[in-house]
Amino acid sequence: xxxxxxxxxxxxxxxxxxxxxxxxxxxxxxxxxxxxxxxxxxxxxxxxxxxxxxxxxxxxxxxxxxxxxxxxxxxxxxxxxxxxxxxxxxxxxxxxxxxxxxxxxxxxxxxxxxx
Amino acid sequence: xxxxxxxxxxxxxxxxxxxxxxxxxxxxxxxxxxxxxxxxxxxxxxxxxxxxxxxxxxxxxxxxxxxxxxxxxxxxxxxxxxxxxxxxxxxxxxxxxxxxxxxxxxxxxxxxxxx
Numbered sequence: 482x483x484x485x486x487x488x489x490x491x492x493x494x495x496x497x498x499x500x501x502x503x504x505x506x507x508x509x510x511x512x513x514x515x516x517x518x519x520x521x522x523x524x525x526x527x528x529x530x531x532x533x534x535x536x537x538x539x540x541x542x543x544x545x546x547x548x549x550x551x552x553x554x555x556x557x558x559x560x561x562x563x564x565x566x567x568x569x570x571x572x573x574x575x576x577x578x579x580x581x582x583x584x585x586x587x588x589x590x591x592x593x594x595x596x
Numbered sequence: 597x598x599x600x601x602x603x604x605x606x607x608x609x610x611x612x613x614x615x616x617x618x619x620x621x622x623x624x625x626x627x628x629x630x631x632x633x634x635x636x637x638x639x640x641x642x643x644x645x646x647x648x649x650x651x652x653x654x655x656x657x658x659x660x661x662x663x664x665x666x667x668x669x670x671x672x673x674x675x676x677x678x679x680x681x682x683x684x685x686x687x688x689x690x691x692x693x694x695x696x697x698x699x700x701x702x703x704x705x706x707x708x709x710x711x
Binding site for chain 2: 517522523524525526527530571582583584586587588591
């Protein structure tokens with residue numbers, strides 16, 4: 482069965498510092514991978530996605546992620562965080578018979594940005 | 597980009613009544629929509645997959661008679677919580693699969709409070 486693990490429930494980072502959020506997946510075939518961000522009481526906004534090709538994916542808001550098949554990981558990074566990056570971040574893998582039917586979400590990582 | 601409109605954003609209803617939540621894809625046709633439930637500080641739990649013109653597919657443990665899903669057109673899916681009880685209070689989010697962008701777009705969510 483497909484699964485997604487986000488090992489860090491909560492991360493605190495100083496404004497201007499770099500950020501890395503971890504995501505590990507378990508999936509038999511080539512996964513379709515996503516990172517979403519959620520602000521309190523809001524829906525999810527897509528940061529970036531990976532289907533194939535270049536394993537380093539650029540997203541919105543200065544985020545990037547790198548797909549590493551050998552490590553079954555899809556970690557999200559940002560070189561310099563802004564206070565507005567404080568939110569909940571979810572990694573997801575496309576599951577289902579057609580490879581991107583329903584999404585399986587990780588538990589999420591809460592990011593707190595300090596001055 | 598693809599936009600999904602979810603309405604209402606907040607609703608309070610009395611125990612025993614029914615509530616309908618609408619999810620519309622505004623600028624694309626969505627043959628498949630997904631309904632999620634999210635508890636505070638938790639990840640998204642897929643409730644059901646809604647396919648246009650056919651019956652929804654419910655995840656294990658989700659009562660299909662309680663959570664009625666209708667996907668009568670390519671741009672609209674509805675979730676009706678029937679005979680609502682306080683334990684149904686939650687944040688409900690819909691998502692639509694956009695075949696054009698090969699991605700998933702989420703609505704802004706509905707906060708349901710049953711009193």
